[in-house]
Amino acid sequence: MNAKDGGSRKRKQDSAQSQKTEGHESDDISSCPxxxxxxxxxxxxxxxxxxYERLVKISRDITIESKRTIFxxxxxxxxxxxxxxxxxxxxxxxxxxxxxxxxxEELRGEDLYQFHRAFTLGIQEYVEAVSFQHFxxxxxxxxxxxxxxxxxxxxxxxxxxxxxxxxxxxxQALTFQVxxxxxxxxxxxxxxxxxxxxxxxxxxxxxxxxFQVGQFLRQIHDGFSYIGNTGPYEVSKKLHTLKQSLGxxxxxxxxxxxxxxxxxxxxxxxxxxxxxxLLDPEDGVA
Amino acid sequence: xxxxxxxxxxQVFLCADQDIREDIRKVVQTLEQTAREILxxxxxxxxxxGFKEIPSKCLRARELFCIIRDHIGDLKTKFPVEQYxxxxxxxxxxxxxxxxxxxxxxYLESESLVTREEVAQILGIEVDREKGFHLDVEDYLAGVLIxxxxxxxxxxxxxxxxxxxxxxxxxxxxxxxxxxxxxLNLKNDPLRxxxxxxxxxxxxxxxxxxDLSIRGLTKEQEAVTDK
Numbered sequence: 001m002n003a004k005d006g007g008s009r010k011r012k013q014d015s016a017q018s019q020k021t022e023g024h025e026s027d028d029i030s031s032c033p034x035x036x037x038x039x040x041x042x043x044x045x046x047x048x049x050x051x052y053e054r055l056v057k058i059s060r061d062i063t064i065e066s067k068r069t070i071f072x073x074x075x076x077x078x079x080x081x082x083x084x085x086x087x088x089x090x091x092x093x094x095x096x097x098x099x100x101x102x103x104x105e106e107l108r109g110e111d112l113y114q115f116h117r118a119f120t121l122g123i124q125e126y127v128e129a130v131s132f133q134h135f136x137x138x139x140x141x142x143x144x145x146x147x148x149x150x151x152x153x154x155x156x157x158x159x160x161x162x163x164x165x166x167x168x169x170x171x172q173a174l175t176f177q178v179x180x181x182x183x184x185x186x187x188x189x190x191x192x193x194x195x196x197x198x199x200x201x202x203x204x205x206x207x208x209x210x211f212q213v214g215q216f217l218r219q220i221h222d223g224f225s226y227i228g229n230t231g232p233y234e235v236s237k238k239l240h241t242l243k244q245s246l247g248x249x250x251x252x253x254x255x256x257x258x259x260x261x262x263x264x265x266x267x268x269x270x271x272x273x274x275x276x277x278l279l280d281p282e283d284g285v286a
Numbered sequence: 287x288x289x290x291x292x293x294x295x296x297q298v299f300l301c302a303d304q305d306i307r308e309d310i311r312k313v314v315q316t317l318e319q320t321a322r323e324i325l326x327x328x329x330x331x332x333x334x335x336g337f338k339e340i341p342s343k344c345l346r347a348r349e350l351f352c353i354i355r356d357h358i359g360d361l362k363t364k365f366p367v368e369q370y371x372x373x374x375x376x377x378x379x380x381x382x383x384x385x386x387x388x389x390x391x392x393y394l395e396s397e398s399l400v401t402r403e404e405v406a407q408i409l410g411i412e413v414d415r416e417k418g419f420h421l422d423v424e425d426y427l428a429g430v431l432i433x434x435x436x437x438x439x440x441x442x443x444x445x446x447x448x449x450x451x452x453x454x455x456x457x458x459x460x461x462x463x464x465x466x467x468x469x470l471n472l473k474n475d476p477l478r479x480x481x482x483x484x485x486x487x488x489x490x491x492x493x494x495x496x497d498l499s500i501r502g503l504t505k506e507q508e509a510v511t512d513k
Contacts, residue, residue: 034399038466044423049473111415113371141289144296180299216289223293230300 051106052118058102059122065096066122066129070193073132077201077209082136089133096126101153104176112177120182127178127186132193139212141220144183151176181232188224188238191217195245202252207260214253217246306365310376313361320357321383324350328390332440334447340394347391354384355410362419370419378425384409385421385429390436397455399463402426424477427470431480434460438487441494450503453494464488 069092076082103119127147134142153174178186194213201209224239324347330336331343365373388408392400405421406413412420437456444452464484472478498504 032462033401034462034466035469037399037401038469041423041427042469042471046471049471111368111371113369113374116371141292143292180296184296219289223289226290226293227297227300230297230304232300 051110052115055103055106055115055118058099058106059119062096062099062103062119062122063125065092065099066125069093069096069129070132073129073136074193074197074200076136077197077204077206086133086137089129093130093133096129097150097153100126100151100176101174104151104153104174107176108174112179116179123178123182124186124189127183128189128193131187131190135190135194135216139216141187141216144178144180147178147183148175151178181235184227184231184235185238187220188235188242191220191242191245195249198249198252202256207256210249210253210256214249217249221246307373307376309364310361310373313357313364314377314380317354317357317361317377317380317384320350320353321380321387324354324384324387328387328394331394332443334443337444337447337449344391344395347387351388351391351408355408358410358419367418370415374422378422381409381421381425382428382432385426386432386436389430389433393433393437393459397459399430399459405429424475427467428477428480430463431467431477431484434463434484434487438490441491445494445498450498453491453498454504457491457495460488460491 069089072085072089072092076085079085100123103122107115130147130150131142134140134146153176194217198210198213201213221242224235224242227235229236327343327346327350331340336343361377385405388405389400391408392398392404400408402421402423403413405426409421412418414420437460441453441456444450444456467481467484470481472481495504
């Protein structure tokens with residue numbers, strides 16, 4: 001990847017140089033201050049675009065790894081011991097955090113918001129994964145502070161490849177701050193995962209989880225309605241999906257209650273496995 | 287921390303954010319107002335009578351730039367300086383406009399391209415991001431491109447007003463600008479879109495120069511200037 005970058009940069013310089021010589025042959029245009037000014041602009045823009053591209057690549061990796069972690073965590077409903085799964089997910093999330101560290105390194109001394117669009121999707125996906133894991137562990141919502149706490153990178157650890165420049169910086173820690181908006185959007189995505197988890201846990205005969213998820217989702221929904229339109233546009237868009245997820249979970253809880261009173265527990269599982277199949281095609285939106 | 291607490295914390299943040307945006311919008315509105323005033327002053331150079339008054343018009347515009355400086359000074363106080371790009375979209379458009387106006391004034395005065403440093407100085411802002419409220423390089427370039435289309439108009443109107451030498455000078459200038467922009471590797475963004483319009487300005491001016499030269503009007507002018 002790096003070699004490629006270097007190659008393209010070299011090519012750019014080459015073309016710039018050839019243009020320069022051409023200019024010299026025809027007339028003295030290239031020596032004028034205007035052209036040299038544009039040369040510096042070229043350099044500045046190229047540096048910026050390169051950085052942006054690098055961030056987009058890292059962001060993609062973050063998204064993919066987070067998605068895999070979420071899939072892994074979904075197996076929690078069908079596995080007897082959750083411990084093993086949780087440690088495995090922790091390892092994966094550590095990998096993601098190393099990627100976020102790269103983002104933080106790219107952004108050192110830069111304005112976070114200048115490149116925000118490059119990595120916002122990855123960060124949202126990470127928030128989704130980390131909050132999903134937190135819910136499975138503690139049945140509560142991870143706070144923004146807790147998310148940010150995990151994204152403080154001390155200079156010493158695991159940075160062998162970039163050891164020399166970071167040592168010069170001294171013991172200063174590198175932090176990455178998730179913006180409240182990204183956090184909010186990540187949490188909104190989390191609700192879709194919770195809905196899936198709720199439905200699949202019923203399918204496995206777990207009667208408690210759906211009610212816990214239902215209550216939790218209601219809290220989140222209340223929170224989002226409290227924010228309502230004051231938030232950015234994307235938030236209000238996600239509110240709609242959230243409502244759908246909540247509806248599905250509430251329906252599931254309702255059926256559980258009604259059927260549960262008249263049917264032996266082992267048969268409920270059958271009712272829901274067919275129900276989940278019905279619901280699944282719709283949650284492509286979530 | 288409970289879910290409700292979490293959300294009310296975020297709500298506080300979002301409200302504060304909106305207040306800042308509201309403040310910024312107000313200042314940007316006044317900034318746009320002054321920018322329009324300057325534009326009106328400068329537009330009169332397209333009038334046949336305006337060509338003689340260029341120096342006085344530029345002086346008047348320079349005076350108005352003092353007001354712009356005050357507005358921008360006001361804008362700087364509305365948000366934390368390290369969050370420039372968070373609110374960038376709010377003033378991006380108007381900053382490009384005033385860059386254009388500054389560039390146009392400088393061109394009318396000295397027939398040269400304004401540097402980024404000069405624009406920053408006229409507007410009372412910085413060039414480097416580290417030093418505070420600054421002029422983004424893309425905004426500067428966009429402003430220069432707006433000026434290019436204004437100059438193609440000026441070339442046409444100067445012929446109407448009987449000034450046959452100005453289009454030639456504009457033509458040289460725009461060609462230089464064009465070769466400058468050709469050095470840049472632009473992404474598919476608004477700046478690139480605007481740059482794509484530059485070739486039409488170049489074409490327009492070349493047509494004017496062509497019209498003048500086949501009628502021998504340029505030579506006549508050169509002869510006059512040679513003497």
